Amino acid sequence: MLTKTKIYLSSPHMGGAEQGFVNEAFNTNWIAPLGPNVNGFEKDIETYLGNHKHVAVLSSGTASIHMALVLLGVSKGDEVICQSFTFSASANPIMYQAATPVFVDSEPETWNMSPELLEIAIKDRIEKYKKPKAIIAVHLYGMPYKAAEINLIAKKYDIPVIEDSAEALGSYYKNKPCGTLAEFSVLSFNGNKIITTSGGGALICSSLQYKNQAVHLSTQARDNTPHYEHSKVGYNYRMSNVVAGIGRGQMEVLDKRVAARRKNFQFYKENLKHIESFEFLEEPDGFFSNRWLTCIKTSSYEQREQMRLALLEDDIESRPLWKPMHMQPVFKDYLHFTNGVSEDLFKKGLCLPSGSNLTNNDLNRILEKISQTPQS
Numbered sequence: 001m002l003t004k005t006k007i008y009l010s011s012p013h014m015g016g017a018e019q020g021f022v023n024e025a026f027n028t029n030w031i032a033p034l035g036p037n038v039n040g041f042e043k044d045i046e047t048y049l050g051n052h053k054h055v056a057v058l059s060s061g062t063a064s065i066h067m068a069l070v071l072l073g074v075s076k077g078d079e080v081i082c083q084s085f086t087f088s089a090s091a092n093p094i095m096y097q098a099a100t101p102v103f104v105d106s107e108p109e110t111w112n113m114s115p116e117l118l119e120i121a122i123k124d125r126i127e128k129y130k131k132p133k134a135i136i137a138v139h140l141y142g143m144p145y146k147a148a149e150i151n152l153i154a155k156k157y158d159i160p161v162i163e164d165s166a167e168a169l170g171s172y173y174k175n176k177p178c179g180t181l182a183e184f185s186v187l188s189f190n191g192n193k194i195i196t197t198s199g200g201g202a203l204i205c206s207s208l209q210y211k212n213q214a215v216h217l218s219t220q221a222r223d224n225t226p227h228y229e230h231s232k233v234g235y236n237y238r239m240s241n242v243v244a245g246i247g248r249g250q251m252e253v254l255d256k257r258v259a260a261r262r263k264n265f266q267f268y269k270e271n272l273k274h275i276e277s278f279e280f281l282e283e284p285d286g287f288f289s290n291r292w293l294t295c296i297k298t299s300s301y302e303q304r305e306q307m308r309l310a311l312l313e314d315d316i317e318s319r320p321l322w323k324p325m326h327m328q329p330v331f332k333d334y335l336h337f338t339n340g341v342s343e344d345l346f347k348k349g350l351c352l353p354s355g356s357n358l359t360n361n362d363l364n365r366i367l368e369k370i371s372q373t374p375q376s
């Protein structure tokens with residue numbers, strides 16, 4: 001019997017040049033959290049983003065969000081507003097600083113932070129003498145959030161924004177690359193992201209001074225003396241030169257990866273359009289999504305589960321949309337401003353296999369399974 005291979009939600013997809021850069025690290029013995037690949041990878045990202053930002057590559061996206069909070073001076077007891085509909089890594093660094101998260105729900109057009117609720121939340125906190133120290137907004141699944149609206153509110157109340165672009169490298173908002181839309185932006189190169197270094201992240205800074213501070217703090221905050229002198233608490237967050245080599249290779253194929261993921265989205269949308277109860281997330285005017293994951297909103301929890309289980313039966317991985325932070329056991333007791341949007345998405349939504357390395361056979365196999373599930 002022919003055994004079918006497992007189809008993953010989103011798996012690493014190497015381009016070919018990665019190993020050359022890694023070999024170079026070995027050949028030159030730059031096996032350290034510094035070296036030519038680290039500098040080269042940072043340059044590559046800066047070039048991709050239009051050369052007006054300063055990039056520090058770090059050990060993960062989570063570490064990068066943490067570093068942004070540290071640089072903004074977020075500390076014990078401070079409040080930080082965070083999009084509720086996201087992966088927990090957006091919010092965890094708030095806890096590392098012993099600060100307090102305040103969660104804000106999404107609007108239905110992009111599934112990201114609702115500007116309306118954001119302003120309500122800010123006003124409420126200011127009234128209670130708890131002006132938020134930062135806002136963490138997320139381009140979920142690669143779809144840009146409403147950056148103009150969010151930035152306008154942030155500016156009005158003078159609160160810095162941290163742009164969680166972990167899922168959105170290759171996305172654009174009104175012709176500006178995601179990762180350049182805030183004071184600090186964050187990328188992730190985890191194994192499931194649009195490009196990967198096996199694990200890694202980047203902090204994108206609006207000034208060279210911020211970048212230098214980030215690098216200093218991420219390499220144990222060693223002062224400039226012959227012995228080890230420390231006047232600040234440091235972190236071991238720098239990316240290694242071996243890992244950065246993978247990143248350099250991946251940057252060469254980023255545009256191809258975006259094109260392939262967008263093609264997956266088109267394939268699903270085109271071939272499932274007869275199922276009227278399915279909703280796809282469309283790009284508003286001026287929004288360009290990398291379509292990191294293709295998501296479907298079904299009509300009910302039951303329909304979603306039937307589809308997920310049918311796929312699983314055939315060894316095809318799919319996953320419910322992110323469970324909102326305000327519903328998570330670890331965060332449920334924190335203040336949240338909600339409107340039902342993310343709860344509804346969590347109940348009815350499913351992420352379909354979306355890797356840039358899916359074959360036509362894979363896609364047709366997935367389609368066949370979905371077509372067999374009830375379509376009411």
Ligand SMILES: *Cc1c(COP(=O)(O)O)cnc(C)c1O
Binds near residue numbers: 061062187188189199
């Ligand atoms: C992956 C991800 C992160 C964290 O990145 P890591 O590199 O895995 O630490 C943060 N936010 C979002 C939205 C993510 O998807």
